[in-house]
Amino acid sequence: MKSFFAAVLGLFLLCAPALAQEESPDALIKKVTDDVLIIVRQDKDIQSGNTAKAIELVEAKVLPFFNFQHMTALAMGRDWTKASAEQKKRLSDEFRTLLVRTYSNALTSYKNQTVRYKPTKMQSTDTDVLVRTEIVQPGNRPIALDYFLEKHSDGWKVYDVVVAGVSLVSNYRDTFNQEVRANGVDGLIQMLANKNKQLDPGKK
């Protein structure tokens, strides 16, 4: 398994404020990556392991650019159709908390990596695009970091992040399917909620 710094970097990428709306998805990724790297390179707190600060950063700058409902749907596969509207909301919220919490950690292992952007192939009419980048680390093979984005009325949103060929979201599918089979959608919600409580007993 490769460095999950790449994973959080992925989460960060999608962060830029509203002015990014008319940008193409690859320009968006590039701008946000550059912005985030500047911040992380200067922030000694984050580099020395302050996950709380990394989470703050993610929540402030990244979340608007991710479509967590879609990510949750992807993680659940066909089981998504079994959930009511209210359950879907609850699932997305819990999954979002989980992803943000666990992968913000990865940002704290930043060590002078740089990002290389690969050319993006898309038509101007495309609504679903793959943007490919690479994390370059001295002394190691580069790690592929890919984003799937979809076009919404309010701009491009990421719905999957793939690190070294591993979809961060689909990696949960078997676990989620097993839980739904065993304990239903409510069981899955409970499992996510318990995990989140475990990771952060202080917060609600």
Added chain:
Amino acid sequence: MNNQLAKRIGVVVLAVSVMSACATTANNPKDPYESFNRAMFAVNEGIDVVLKPVAQGYDAAAPLPVKAGVGNFFGNLYDVWTAVNNFLQGKGQQGASDVGRVLVNTTIGIGGIFDVASEMGLEKHSEDFGQTLGKWGVADGPYFFWPLIGSRTTRDTFGWVVDSFADPVMGMNDIGARNSLAGVRLIDLRASRLPTDKIVEQAAFDKYNYIRDAYLQNRRSAISDGIPAKDGECQQSRCF
């Protein structure tokens, strides 16, 4: 008569596979030997109780240039095998580039300690015999988890056996030197995986499942050389 016998055998085989599938894979057809694998996983976790602190010690104590040098040295040895596999897979250009890497790094890079080739633009690849078999069309086979070696599909387990025969460290005559070198390599490998440990601890509901699923995805992607596959169950933006 033959027909009836064949049919009966067929039914028995089907029944046994269904039964064993139900018995061992209540949940997962892609991991039919899950109980065996989980036992091996537990053995590995036991080994890690000893190995991880050693790797952490190495990671903390060794200066960065030393760690980089060690990593580069073993990486250079492996580049030879990567080149062979690239050629076997028909990827001549990549194979040639890998040969170039070995030549440059062994000479200018002083025995592989410095990865000069990467700075010259010769990208590092990683190909093993399992990937070659995959490229040749051999199917994955069931998933296995082995102590120390870790996750391998059936095909990749065979691939690993071939990799070991080709391994120059394992082929050394001097047993003492061989063991020392292999030991250092193991610690170096374990140390390089330390950053992901914390993530896996937090992200995974079940560590075994998480590692297995990530491995299987990664292998699929490695064989198709990194282009992320569109999800089979989900089309476009929809899973339904």
